[in-house]
Amino acid sequence: MTAEQHSRPSEEEILLAFSVEPTHDRKTLEQYLIEYPEHAKALVTCSIELMVDATRNDDAVVTSEGAVDRAWQRFQTVVDQPDNVLVTNPFATLNPTAFRSLAKKLDITNLLLIRLRDRAIVAATIPRRFVQRLATELGATAEAITDYLQSPPAMVSGHSFRSTVKPAVTEQISFTEAIEMSQLTPAQLDALKALQD
Structure with missing residues (x-):
């Protein structure tokens, strides 16, 4: 192992740092993906889980398929779009x-x-x-x-x-x-x- 590999934080430390960020928007995710490309899958999974958690109603523990779909749409909107352009998904409202x-x-x-x-x-x-x-x-x-x-x-x-x-x-x-x-x-x-x- 090189000295650089010893100084790099572990996947767990990176995910913890990401999870305590004040926002989990596209820019934040991109910064982490650029800085830690070796942990891209874990970061994307963590981002999805945080978005699902954000849509969860504390009174209801059961997650409906609709809540999962809404969280996924939010995630794709955040990840897919350039910083200043909002492209609407025309299929988003179709059941x-x-x-x-x-x-x-x-x-x-x-x-x-x-x-x-x-x-x-x-x-x-x-x-x-x-x-x-x-x-x-x-x-x-x-x-x-x-x-x-x-x-x-x-x-x-x-x-x-x-x-x-x-x-x-x-x-x-x-x-x-x-x-x-x-x-x-x-x-x-x-x-x-x-x-x-």
């Missing part, structure tokens, strides 16, 4: 039924809509006409949808509370790859290919 309904209105599979929501598709490859349809169905502007889709990819949260798999940032693929891998019918594929610029 599972509304999400499935949106996929049906767009005539796409839930899997493709999940890829769009998680920004797993390179925004520049998504046809403008499709973005306009998505914006219309979500009651947003095409510009707002484009801004959201151009934001960094989201962390996959589906496994974070249901299994031992750690959340990870999704790898972006092209729109063409996404539609070919999203279990679409031949008619749905043809309709989406026709929208390509």
